[in-house]
Amino acid sequence: MITPTNELERQLQAAAAENARLRDRQNATAEILRTIAASPSDARPVFEAIASSSKRLLGGFSATVLQFIGDELHLVAFTPASPEADEGLKSSFPRRIEDFPTFALVRGGETIQFPDAEAEDVPELNRNLARLRGFRSVLFMPLMNRGTAAGMISVTRAETGAFAPDLVQLLQTFADQAVIAIENANLFNETKETLERQTATADILKVMAASPSDVQPVFDAIAANANRLIGGYSTAVLRYIDGAAHLAAFTPGDPEGDRVLQASFPVPFAQFPAFQLTANGESVQLPDAELEPAARGVARARGFRSMLFTPLMSEGEAKGVIIATRRTTGAFAEHHVRLLQMFADQAVIAVKNVSLFNQVQTRTIELARSLDDLRAAQDRLIQTEKLASLGQLTAGIAHEIKNPLNFVNNFAALSTELMDELSEALAPIRLEDDVRGEVDELTGMLKDNLQKVVQHGKRADSIVKNMLLHSREGGGEHRLSEVNMLVEESLNLAYHGARAEQPQFDVTLKREFDPAAGSAEVFPQEITRVLLNLVSNGFYAVAKRQARADASYEPIVTATTRDRGDAIEIRIRDNGTGIPDEVKAKMFNPFFTTKPAGEGTGLGLSMSHDIVVKQHGGTIDVATEPGQFTEFTIVLPRKSGFANGSG
Numbered sequence: 004m005i006t007p008t009n010e011l012e013r014q015l016q017a018a019a020a021e022n023a024r025l026r027d028r029q030n031a032t033a034e035i036l037r038t039i040a041a042s043p044s045d046a047r048p049v050f051e052a053i054a055s056s057s058k059r060l061l062g063g064f065s066a067t068v069l070q071f072i073g074d075e076l077h078l079v080a081f082t083p084a085s086p087e088a089d090e091g092l093k094s095s096f097p098r099r100i101e102d103f104p105t106f107a108l109v110r111g112g113e114t115i116q117f118p119d120a121e122a123e124d125v126p127e128l129n130r131n132l133a134r135l136r137g138f139r140s141v142l143f144m145p146l147m148n149r150g151t152a153a154g155m156i157s158v159t160r161a162e163t164g165a166f167a168p169d170l171v172q173l174l175q176t177f178a179d180q181a182v183i184a185i186e187n188a189n190l191f192n193e194t195k196e197t198l199e200r201q202t203a204t205a206d207i208l209k210v211m212a213a214s215p216s217d218v219q220p221v222f223d224a225i226a227a228n229a230n231r232l233i234g235g236y237s238t239a240v241l242r243y244i245d246g247a248a249h250l251a252a253f254t255p256g257d258p259e260g261d262r263v264l265q266a267s268f269p270v271p272f273a274q275f276p277a278f279q280l281t282a283n284g285e286s287v288q289l290p291d292a293e294l295e296p297a298a299r300g301v302a303r304a305r306g307f308r309s310m311l312f313t314p315l316m317s318e319g320e321a322k323g324v325i326i327a328t329r330r331t332t333g334a335f336a337e338h339h340v341r342l343l344q345m346f347a348d349q350a351v352i353a354v355k356n357v358s359l360f361n362q363v364q365t366r367t368i369e370l371a372r373s374l375d376d377l378r379a380a381q382d383r384l385i386q387t388e389k390l391a392s393l394g395q396l397t398a399g400i401a402h403e404i405k406n407p408l409n410f411v412n413n414f415a416a417l418s419t420e421l422m423d424e425l426s427e428a429l430a431p432i433r434l435e436d437d438v439r440g441e442v443d444e445l446t447g448m449l450k451d452n453l454q455k456v457v458q459h460g461k462r463a464d465s466i467v468k469n470m471l472l473h474s475r476e477g478g479g480e481h482r483l484s485e486v487n488m489l490v491e492e493s494l495n496l497a498y499h500g501a502r503a504e505q506p507q508f509d510v511t512l513k514r515e516f517d518p519a520a521g522s523a524e525v526f527p528q529e530i531t532r533v534l535l536n537l538v539s540n541g542f543y544a545v546a547k548r549q550a551r552a553d554a555s556y557e558p559i560v561t562a563t564t565r566d567r568g569d570a571i572e573i574r575i576r577d578n579g580t581g582i583p584d585e586v587k588a589k590m591f592n593p594f595f596t597t598k599p600a601g602e603g604t605g606l607g608l609s610m611s612h613d614i615v616v617k618q619h620g621g622t623i624d625v626a627t628e629p630g631q632f633t634e635f636t637i638v639l640p641r642k643s644g645f646a647n648g649s650g
Contacts, residue, residue: 035180042184044191049184050080053156053177058082061170063158064138067092068181069106070146070154073334075099076106079154084136091135105129105143110152114171115143119163133159142166144174148182156181193338196232200342203228207349215360221353222252225325225346230254233339235327236307239264240350241277242315242323248275251323256305263304277324281314284321286340288312291332302328311335313343317351325350379620404463412460419453422446484527486571486639487516490562493534500535501542510545510558519566523641529614530639536607537575537635538562544579544633570621573637581629590625615639 035052042048050068058066068080078096083089100106105126108115117125118140120133133139138159146154156178158166166174207224214220222240230238239253250268255261272278276297280287289295289310292302298310307328315323325347327335426446434442494512501508538560545558563574582590591612615623620640627633 035177039180039184039187043187044195046181046184046188047079050181053181054080054082057156057158057174057177060173061142061158061166062160064161065136066156066158068154068156069096070185071100071110071152072097074101076103076154088136095132103128106155109143109145109155112145112147112150112152114145114175116165117141118165137161139163140165142171142174144171144178146178146181146185148186153182153185196338196342199232200345203232204345204349207346207353211349211353211356216357216364218353218357219252222350225350226252226254229325229327229343229346232342233311233327233335234329236330237305238325238327240323240325241268242354243272243278243321244269247271248278248324260305263301267301277312277326278321281312281324282321284314284316284319286311286313286344288334288340290334292328306330308332309335311340311343313340313347315347315351315354317355322351322354382617408460408463412457412464415453415456415460419450419457422450422453481524481526483522484525484530485522486520486525486573487518487564489525489527489530490514490516490534490564490573493531493538494560494562496531497535497538497542501539505546508542508546510542510560513559513561515561515563517563517565520564520571521566521641523571523639525619525639526614529618533611533614533637534573534575536611540607541575541577541579541633544577544581546579548579548630567638569642570638570640573639574634575637576632576634578632580633581631582625582627582633583629587625587627591623 035049035056038049038052050070054066054068057063063082065084066082067078069076070079071077075097076099078093081089081092084092100110105115105128117129117133119125120130120139120141125133129141133141136159138161140163141157141159144156144158145152146156156174158174160166206228207221210220210224226238226240229235235254237254237256240251241248242251243249247269250265253261253264277287289298289312292298292308292310302308302310305328307330309329309332311327313325313327314321315325325343327339327343329335426443429442491514494514498510498512501510541560545560549556549558559578561574561576563572563576565572565574591608612623615621615637622636622638624636625633626636
């Protein structure tokens with residue numbers, strides 16, 4: 004007999020059991036939520052917690068969580084049974100959904116139960132799996148996310164019978180939590196990938212900015228970042244140059260594999276299938292390189308299985324390709340394909356930037372060179388005008404001096420003759436001896452003085468003639484001239500001039516002419532003037548050394564020419580007295596000379612410097628050792644920047 008007290012106790016016990024069951028469910032739900040919060044980037048801990056709670060709260064034999072990835076179902080969590088059964092379960096996945104009709108139904112959003120796996124209406128695949136795992140009833144709950152199944156939870160029991168509605172509802176709650184975990188992980192990972200892509204893009208842009216003239220650092224950065232973000236085994240950047248693929252950058256792996264890779268390039272397009280595969284600008288994948296004979300060899304050598312090709316497109320033409328590889332088979336994720344396309348675009352931008360930078364730099368150098376040439380030509384024109392003006396001034400002064408100098412010379416010579424006539428006129432006249440002696444002494448002194456006047460007058464006349472020689476208007480015609488011929492003529496003129504002044508002068512002339520010296524555009528009269536000056540200075544130096552040397556000394560002056568491509572080199576060397584350092588520093592200064600008064604004006608080397616450097620745009624240098632030698636080196640450009648005609 005049931006008493007009121009017994010009924011009350013029974014109700015209290017039932018209420019307590021229900022409360023315990025609800026608390027257990029709430030605790031399980033809270034635990035799953037804590038796991039979701041603690042693992043925002045990875046849903047697997049959540050799946051494991053859901054599998055464990057589902058088995059326990061539904062009184063199950065086992066529980067599994069499976070996820071749909073593409074057209075396959077992957078095992079992501081399960082509760083263990085026996086080692087043999089667990090291995091059998093794991094070996095069953097991943098599996099194609101179309102091969103398991105029950106999974107296809109669940110993927111459509113249906114909740115499916117098999118109260119008895121041994122029933123005749125249960126598909127054979129389900130029956131075999133139940134026998135393998137050791138259960139009799141099963142409940143499949145889809146993980147629905149915005150109307151699409153992302154996976155499913157399955158709970159099995161060792162006994163037969165349908166699952167109660169509240170248990171089905173509880174599993175639905177767990178399914179919703181699993182979807183939240185998947186969404187959180189996807190969102191977290193997408194955010195992380197976006198940040199990593201932005202960081203990688205910023206890094207590559209920094210490399211571009213730091214290397215405007217060299218694309219290699221950019222390719223290296225692209226290969227490294229692409230490999231890291233895709234989770235690849237290796238990544239290579241190739242450029243298409245002159246009908247062949249060239250290896251531009253790659254991420255290193257095994258040393259032997261790296262050597263194989265480097266030895267494979269450059270390779271003609273005909274032997275490089277990736278060129279044809281990506282010629283249309285689309286990315287191409289090889290999910291399994293073992294299935295492609297053309298890729299199998301290098302894949303085995305490098306140790307990868309899957310490949311992704313993304314072309315470097317510029318103006319509709321492939322300029323290269325980025326190749327990413329992985330150790331595992333399978334297709335690359337769509338966001339990885341987009342990432343590689345972004346890197347390919349950056350590689351193209353880098354190539355264009357470098358090309359543009361080099362073009363601008365080349366053009367800048369050309370403009371700077373043109374400006375320098377223009378300034379040099381302007382300086383030479385100004386110098387030519389200055390020389391012409393100086394020549395006119397010098398000629399005017401020389402002409403003005405020459406007229407009174409001629410009178411001085413002529414009247415001095417005439418006065419000498421008159422002194423002779425005076426002596427003859429006084430000879431017959433009887434004079435006292437002391438008077439005769441005084442007259443003879445005075446006339447003799449006057450005659451000597453007049454002879455000195457004539458002597459110095461002739462020297463002054465020579466100076467005036469030299470001034471007129473140096474002051475010829477302009478530099479004559481600017482024309483193409485044989486340099487060896489100019490040097491030969493200058494040597495002969497200088498030698499005969501020196502012999503005319505000093506018949507006893509003797510010197511050995513050596514000629515070392517380069518037949519390839521050829522011609523240069525010069526003012527030949529001006530260059531001849533320079534060479535005469537340098538050769539005459541050499542004669543002066545060897546004569547000075549000979550005067551104080553022993554009989555074994557042999558004076559030598561050597562003229563050398565040499566082809567220097569766009570220029571011609573002329574050397575005038577003597578083995579004379581040499582030039583001291585303090586003189587060498589001033590030797591090109593106007594009016595500086597070390598010769599005695601009357602023997603040098605100090606204008607020769609100064610004018611030679613202006614003619615060579617300012618008028619012709621060349622150089623003139625001197626090497627010397629006191630007491631041993633002096634060597635002047637002239638370098639003349641073959642084209643001095645003047646148009647044909649007078650300067």
